[in-house]
Amino acid sequence: MSAAPAPPPPAPDPVAELHRSGSLAAEYPRLPALLRDLGEDERQRAGRLLSRLSPDEVLAGNPGIPTVSVAVTGHGTVAGIVPPLTMELARHGMLLRPHVADFGGWLFDLADPASEVYAAGTDLVVCLLAAGIVFDEVPRPWRPEDVERVLAEKVHLLDKLAATHGASGSGTLVYTTMPLPREFTAQVVDHRSRARLGAVWREGNARLLGLMDDHPGLVVLDLDPVLSGPAALAEARLATYAGTPFAADLTAAVAREVAHLARGRSGRAKKVLAVDLDNTLWGGVLGDDGPEGIEVADGRTGRAFRRMQQAVKQLASRGVLVAAVSKNDVEPVREVLREHPGMTLREDDFVRVVANWAPKHDNLRALADDLNLGLDSFVFADDSAYECGLVARELPAVTVLHLDGDPALHAERLLADDWFGVRDLTDDDVRRPGRYREELVRKDFLDSFSSLDDYLRELDVRVELTAAAEADMPRLAQLTQRTNQFNLTTRRLQQDEVGALAGSPGNLVLAIRSGDRFGDNGLVGAVFVRTDGPVWHIDNFLLSCRVFARGIEQGCLAALLEHARAERAEAVAARYVPSPKNGKVRDFYPRNGFDAHGHTEDGTADFRHDLRQIDAVPAHLGLTMRWEREGTR
Template sequence: MTLSELHRSGRLAASYPLVRGMLADLTDRELTRAGHILARLDPDEVLDAHPSTPELRVAVTGHRTLGPLIPPLTAELARHGLLMRPHLSDFDAHVFDLGDPESALYAAEPGLVLWVLDPDMVFDEVPVPWTAADVERVLDAKVAMVRDLAAAFDRRADATLVLNTLPLPRRFTAQLTDHRSRARLGAAWRAAGARLLTLGDEIPSVITLDLDPLLAEGIPAEDARLGRYARTGLSPALLARYAREVGHLARHLTGRTKKALVCDLDGTLWGGVLGDDGPEGIELGEGLRGEAFTAFQKVIKQLGSHGVLLAVASKNDLEPVEKTMRDHPGMALHPDDFVRVTANWRPKPDNLTALAQALNIGVDSFVFVDDSAYECGLVRHALPEVTVVQLNEEPARHIERLLHDGWFDTRELNAEDHARPSRYREELDRQTFLASFDSIADYLCELGVWVRLAPVIEPEIPRAAQLTLRTNQFNTTVQRYRAPQVRAAADGPGTRVFGIHSGDRFGDNGMVGVIFTRAEGDTVHVDNFVLSCRVFSRGIETACLSAVLADAKAGGARAVEAVYRPGPKNAGVRDFYPDHGFTLADEENGVLTFRHSLADIAARPAHIRFIESLEERR
């Protein structure tokens, strides 16, 4: 059944979980058409039918008409399984919206605010006739205004503010008949763009989208007729691509960033079939097609350097695959770049499931890349949670196809991101080590787990925020925190943020968890407990909770209360608090509040060693 048929039959809200799959492979234009249908949905109807659907409140404001942005934006969020609740500001209301804390924009309590900037906000204030110097003066004033309003927004709201660079249409530059004036205007315009792009370094809540790469793909900046008669600032095509970029960001802000890229080999990382053609016969490194495959490998290697876990799932024999990866001069990727190379003749969905279990992450963290329509269809059918990128026979298009959807986009990288692949390789070593023991207890004793629980300090704040954004399974309230919110909790009166660091005989895992607490009277509240899936089932969560309870008791508290809020993937921690001596104190709309009297605090697991500083790790 199509989207239109579901809408006409009145079953679209009830069928909302199916929408994601319906939108998966649509073009920008098709997505916009679908968005017109989805924008008519009442979000409350969807939530009544599917209460666990992730919802994001999005406010849109700017200088020109922005109604045409809502349909593609609605569709892009739906494509990632999200439900958008939009707030659209009035025409040219952006200064009032962001400057007045009593405005309707603030009242909407959005998690994401899109301040769509366009070139007319500058040229509408340039006198006629004008020179490049006139534009430069207005441009400087506008950038200063943007900076001041963004800083005010950052102080007032717990939301992400998205800005964008300004296109410079030829209809303006062509009005300067001498090339030196055009060059001066272009230089001033690009300098203003650079200031907008770096605002995020100064104002934590700001992210600036660079529109130049989108324009370089041939997308028109504006539509002359719509700009004149409908008073739009950016073309429908550019708004659609803008919406796609925002969709990537929304996916990250709601904890849906992908973690692992799993690649086929034959026809994907090299041309030809290794089993038939041999290492000397595959297309790789030499010739135009061979160079294209090597270029594709370099892009994958680059993604791996940003913390993306790389793996192989190929129908091949393992020995020739490993030899080719190790010895072929055209290979940009080598065995050490991958957390696992799987080459066998089992169905690929089985191999993906086994890999997810070995890495202790969900299959919905995977992006699977293959040139075979059969294999892609099989994975889509067996594992619909996996994102499938189907390549074609033209290797020059592989890079474009892989990067089109920004599956691994994140706000910023930190040291933990760069170390992530090596951490997961160590985890696979732990799995091998486990197989040599008769019992889990013996394994844990020999593993030598150490834990450090300490208040989060300033350099650790980005990592603490990232853990709340990326962790879905052991996240007791599925609440997402930005760095400013973590900082406020760490520095606030009565609030504390504890970072959990761990490691063992195989290496240092880094910061793997975070606990948010708040003291009110004689009660300490655990507002959230987050732990990376990499360190499940080692007793770390028990040890840290016991430490928090003991700390609360030592500080004079008479009880500790903790909340469990259900999310799409955290059902496994529903009984975490009851299993550790808490009793149910309240239940409202599925949210459970548990209470611990502190009379009997469970001992920390004997196999875990607590340390005071990271220097004590060994």
């Protein structure tokens, strides 16, 4: 009897190979692609290896890597979050610079503005909360009423700590909700008391989640949805002997959520979902099966595709730009989207329907040009391994989701990494898909003119440049976080930081709104100016990519310079800080009359305008200004 063939050797772990060769720090930019194809065990091992790297060593060879500074505190031992958080940030092309607080020191860390957590000047302060902060202080024996009292005290304390951080700290404070372990519910033997305890606990977590309404710099991560997956709450021995409040799987899941938050905060949230149609949004192949033969809503697999369509429609309603990219003839596709009775998604849910036989990576490039967005803003979802592999190879900046296998899992896979997540959603976000559809109509309108000047005259561009009102703060903060191309310094601000600047003497925060013959673009830009001296300083100037090249930026800058001269300023200074995406505006200030006034080796450049000769506002622009905040007269 012949011997069974030897099993194939395991596939090499590329991250481990880089570690063994000593080149992990130097090759850090390759990690998003390498980690994408690793299994969960390999990713955990990668996290342990990456957490041993010195951030300074990585930055020495890769100075352009975005770095996220995170302080971690909480109830018990919290250092376990560092390896998975390091790995998750590396997946998104970012580098972690961690600060881990002492065991159980969360109260001191957050209450004292002189603590190491505040001194670290972090982007994120993550406070891992657990049931122990309540049950460590209830009497023994305890009743649900005792838990209710202590829990209310703790939520009130967390409210005060959030206010302290808002006044004295930097960046975003992150709380977790507190899951209730079965260990405590089982200690009350009657079901009536268990129900009472569950109600008390849920009410406390609801109040904790509600603190976000009062503190713009606070995010509360709800762990209930995380625990609905495979993550266990705690491991009894680690909780008892090491004071580790969360099991490894839950810690990894929390790290994933924190990384998503850091990605959105740094302006790297995705904006476009480009999705295939055949066997992705409906079952079957339209060209072969016809409109009557595809599975849309009925039957077992039809229900799976309806679930996927419902998820995509919900994303579109929350400001995600959804585009169809399909190898099909366009008219049958439009017929299905308009007329098929089982479709949840309709043509108006898409900013663009691209159906042709060109390679999908070419269609994605063209779509990015039409939308004036970078390819790194795109998520591409397709059931075909071939199409996914080709797009990943040709367009490495695009995030590729291979939705293979059972369509009942399509929606879960699409949503798993919260690619489009942001801290706050504004009215402008909700209106974004409609405005981009209008923008594509503008592009078609432009194509009908022989010159850009003729087009701009007919477009009837209207601009308002006004001192920012209180209601503008969420959108202005979001613009600083999400605008990358026309962003002169890429300084990211939270809502409370924008509000503090707008409300302080010697600062002028200007909001830019625009509209034209095709509709209202909303709040599309901002200018941050320090006016507390003879030389005014433009700390940042930013504008949505939706409204480039219409003279809006030149008109607003000219109006600001005229205002500075009228207020008897001697000059206006400005700075350009380079980033991987804002190279197209490096010459914005010199093109508008500013003189060079020094530069550094990293490309940062200072400019100055003496206010003697100011360019005119473009003639095609209808510009109105208001320099004082409403209600300040």
